[in-house]
Amino acid sequence: MSLSKKSPIVIEQLRKRQMFDLITNGKRLDGRNLEDIRDLEIEIDIIKKADGSAKVRLGNSEVIAGVKVETGAPFEGLENKGALIVTAEVLPIASPYIEPGPPDEETIELARVVDRGIRESQMIDLDKLVLIPGKTVYVIFVDCSIINADGNLFDATSYAVVAALLSSKLPIFEIRDEKVVDTGKKQEPPITTIPVSITSIRIGNNIIVDPTVEEEACMESRITITTNSNNEYTAIQKGSTGYFTLEQIKFAAQTARVKAETLRTKLKELIK
Amino acid sequence: MSLSKKSPIVIEQLRKRQMFDLITNGKRLDGRNLEDIRDLEIEIDIIKKADGSAKVRLGNSEVIAGVKVETGAPFEGLENKGALIVTAEVLPIASPYIEPGPPDEETIELARVVDRGIRESQMIDLDKLVLIPGKTVYVIFVDCSIINADGNLFDATSYAVVAALLSSKLPIFEIRDEKVVDTGKKQEPPITTIPVSITSIRIGNNIIVDPTVEEEACMESRITITTNSNNEYTAIQKGSTGYFTLEQIKFAAQTARVKAETLRTKLKELIK
Amino acid sequence: MSLSKKSPIVIEQLRKRQMFDLITNGKRLDGRNLEDIRDLEIEIDIIKKADGSAKVRLGNSEVIAGVKVETGAPFEGLENKGALIVTAEVLPIASPYIEPGPPDEETIELARVVDRGIRESQMIDLDKLVLIPGKTVYVIFVDCSIINADGNLFDATSYAVVAALLSSKLPIFEIRDEKVVDTGKKQEPPITTIPVSITSIRIGNNIIVDPTVEEEACMESRITITTNSNNEYTAIQKGSTGYFTLEQIKFAAQTARVKAETLRTKLKELIK
Amino acid sequence: MDQTILIDENGKRTDGRSIDDLRDVKITIGVLKNADGSASIEFGKNKIMVAVYGPREVHPKHMALPDRCVLRCRYHMSPFSTDTRKNPAPSRREVEISKVMREALEPAIMLEDYPRAAIDVFVEVLQADGGSRCAGIAAASVALADAGVNMKDLVAACAAGKVNDKIVLDINDIEDKEGSADMPVAYLPNLEQITLLQLDGILNESQFNECLEKAIHGCKMVYEIQRKALIEKYFGNDLPEGEEKELEENKEN
Amino acid sequence: MDQTILIDENGKRTDGRSIDDLRDVKITIGVLKNADGSASIEFGKNKIMVAVYGPREVHPKHMALPDRCVLRCRYHMSPFSTDTRKNPAPSRREVEISKVMREALEPAIMLEDYPRAAIDVFVEVLQADGGSRCAGIAAASVALADAGVNMKDLVAACAAGKVNDKIVLDINDIEDKEGSADMPVAYLPNLEQITLLQLDGILNESQFNECLEKAIHGCKMVYEIQRKALIEKYFGNDLPEGEEKELEENKEN
């Protein structure tokens, strides 16, 4: 059951006022313009035991994603496709407000939205990851550990997943005598496009991109928009308990396409 | 661990007195005689996606049962029989006193008692639902959603299960090349008898049949008695924290046989 | 998440003082010397439905262990060995301080330490319990029910497991037509050594062996040391929130070797 | 995906609709005796029941909010509601939908009118077709009104999507599975606010705009059905057109 | 079912009993050092231990009842107690039996003597044969007496059933599996109250009456064994018949 909760993060009245005044003038507490994205740092191959990995720092939000490839049964209804599973855990090291335990609805939403961003863009050609049609397929896990939380975990986690997948080397499995054998060889993942997620929030009548945790504590609504390498929209998720007008959504959508380009260029460099 | 709890339903002292006075005179708050059963309405085939379904209204208690047929391994110790599984959930829409969550002991008892009522009467000839003896059998789920709770959920749920099974059409599975194949054809379920559950409660020294939720809040003990088409007893469950005398049990048992007949006639009509 | 807790068992100040004074003089509340082990009684074959069973009484601590043998897949990484699984439940009948429920960290530690004591000593030659290498092996469950808790559950449980295994008769399974068949015959378990666990605690600067629950409530640290029939160390677990000095550990280790001998003789008698 | 022919040469979809048609929608109010407010909706083959309980006390008490009402929402599917039997335990999908559904409803409810209280919205999907979350939101909104909860607007909901490269209204089950985009939207028609928006699938910029606008158009169609159901229930179905309007307007103020 | 020969031509059952024989029953009191009251029972091949803790404080406190004691009951099987190893997690069957067991015991306990307190009854099945719930109730009742809990009566319990078309007393494991009806009953012998009654299997009317009466008769036999165990424990085993009776009667008042 989902229920309305008080945010555990309390912003002082004075600071809130300051934030609102700045935003009205097109500026933010950390000096950014409304549509500016924080610095993005990407390190890859940081977990040698994984088949692909990346550590992403978006401002002070930090996420590690690790790719592990196994074989298994395909999903029901998707018998002739490899399986891709994205999970996320906001670790208790990430923030004073996180209690250890099974994932809550925020984290479940986070993992599912990041998963859909990757899946709906068809980033990985899952048709190429079948060993025995209907029975045995590649199963790609991308597990995300959020290690420092400072807002916009949707985008930070998405970039970590994309970077980990782009830089991954998949083991080559074969079927011999009806058994799965790891050949010890590696293959490039069958990448078809690079999805980029851009999250905006509404504070008052302003749309601001890539919010910090402080800004999120004051937001009325949130929207996460993913585009692919063709600049098409592939996934959207509106969140939080406020609304958007049609114009605000169109504005956020337009911003998402524009902003994604620089980030996509940065992510594309990981493949070479 | 089972523990004594206060009933969440509080009946005012005055109304309780009124109920007791009436009962002493052979009458009930809703005008019924002690052994009267509320109106029973049955609608079948209300869930097209199910292999059988029924919505039952017993007074204001309403239950929807849906039959879904799959194949799977037989139960341990019952290797050469199909499997029948009855589940129940008292949905939070059903009453202000239900919290969403995993089934509590009341609901577990409800599902198990209804299940035994069906199973012990051998309503379905499970010997006829085997595909590969010891290995693959028909698995019949009858899932019950209680959507409005006004007492005697045992009987309302049981009638819904019986009606859903009677009106069901089972898919015909076959084994081809060691695999289960759905032929797309349908078969009548192998019905052998029609079990009817009749629940009575004791208030003071009176036995009253088919209690409302108000009456249940005042009961000392409860007894659910199932009979089959031959008028034999097939399942009994005494419940609640009071006792019955031997005479009271015999009276309730006799009542159960008599009362079942009308209901069985009504249920039988569903087959044609 | 593990967290520091207050002990539910409160020892009165006066009794505590008395315990400390006695210990300083090399004596204990129940008259034992510091290194004395309480009387150990072992009954075997008390559960006829098990493949081996034992009831152990160490002072007032009582444990029943039952052996059940099945077949199944081997553990990952141990494909060519039978599987041995030790579980423990401190039953709510055992003490006023136990709440029914899933095992807490104390019980998980208990089961794992007893398990390692058996496993690391290689008491059972698991290489001999393979049916189809890498696929089907004997799976030996040793489940422990603690029925009265009066301290040193580590040793009491370990003795119960060892006694149940020593006195067990394993069913002989065979593979016929790729299926597991119970031949109905029995075999002796492939025993290689008899592990004996000896637990000591530190109170002040004194090391005392086989503590009661009262003594445990006053302990600063605990150490469980298992040796095999060759008098070698095979498993150790330091516990509780205090420390040991190097000398204290060496003393406890020496004591464990010496004390184990008598107990091992007693356990050995079960085989004949 | 999307190689199946879902729109024929006459522009007809698999269920006979044209691209701008809504499926049949039927809302019935007050279907559950025990609930403070309730509604059932049939939206294509979706069959959904919604009960509203509250405003009432919050348990446990520390979950209460000092300045507003706690809205609680559960979206749940009966095991028999889907093609393959659904496990009764709540799935991650149901957890997420419960959340976005709650967030779609909150902006319409005057939660500040009921400080320290809770309103519970239970959505039970008895039979699932494509678009069950939209159908659930529409029914929930009507059930809230039936419970007499103060609202700023009704919440209408409808999806649009892309099928065989065309933008179509109100995606059904086959179109959801075989089509190439699905965009569920919830909308407050009088306040012109979007309170739910999701997209799965690929849309270029113009398709995106067309799809979003079509979904909003669908919401307005659903809104009319919600209104009619409420008017029928509370004023009978023979009010003259004018009075009907007026009553509605009073209600909205 | 019931094609196996379970009663031979001499009227002997698989374990040598005649149709009216009880299995060997042995009750030992005070077997658990830490418990406030305890008893073990061997009932055929059933081996069951029961501990009673309380009356004691209720945790958490809001579970306490202002005018009576909370009775808590857990029926649990050790993993090694059954033919095939039982998973240690509580099964739905154990949940149901815990409930009917509690409901069978409650009418015998003077719960109103201990307002705001709790009494815990923990029933551990170490080896299971047919009829473990009845054996557990009988032992629990004795353990409650051993704990000094005020009671109106002991609760005796025994099953009867139908095997090869005959009504027999005290169904064992094979008869439970291969027979055609099993009816466990709990009974307060002095108050003549039935507090547990279940039936699995098919009985016609006269069989039903015979079975129920036979089960009650079995309860009375079990009651004598319970009484003897208590008397032996509390008064030694050499009391003259008369005094024994009298002491018991005083106890009951």
Place this chain on the structure above:
Amino acid sequence: MDQTILIDENGKRTDGRSIDDLRDVKITIGVLKNADGSASIEFGKNKIMVAVYGPREVHPKHMALPDRCVLRCRYHMSPFSTDTRKNPAPSRREVEISKVMREALEPAIMLEDYPRAAIDVFVEVLQADGGSRCAGIAAASVALADAGVNMKDLVAACAAGKVNDKIVLDINDIEDKEGSADMPVAYLPNLEQITLLQLDGILNESQFNECLEKAIHGCKMVYEIQRKALIEKYFGNDLPEGEEKELEENKEN
């Protein structure tokens, strides 16, 4: 076990170390922005991050202790940290390690300085090699110091073990799996107290003593690395040897 050649004819181990060498250890302090104290450690191929939060309020309040601080500790492995993917749900192994880790840290912390408060130590294993619990304890101890928590001593930790019949320092992953004994130890170097000790595998008496002493020696080597990391962080890395010592001593008082 232990038939694999893990030490070659030149006394070199699989990773090139001699039997008394520690793997490369690198500690970085203050790596997590939100934490009150934090450290990361690379210990061979182990990569572990530790955050300390607190001293802070205890939730729920009844868990607080009147006379001392509650220490809470979680050891957790990310799913990608192991050769085969680890299920995200906490395993029994993680529960046990969380406990022994807490018990290894408690003796070093002045818990009585923070009555009614809690200190949380979260240990996240991002990549696991042999000896992750020791590495985690070493990093946790430094993170506690970074959080300004009053401590009696640092907690150093290191394992020793037996490989090809030789006692070697600091068992790595292969040696753990193929070797014949592993003994992790935690040690307060200034107080000379052992706060964690486990053994898996077979050691005779003299091997046991050698192994234990070697592990303690390893702890002292780890302690120097912990100290250096703290000094570098808090005093820069150009302090003269004497002052360094002195500062440390003051800190310990």
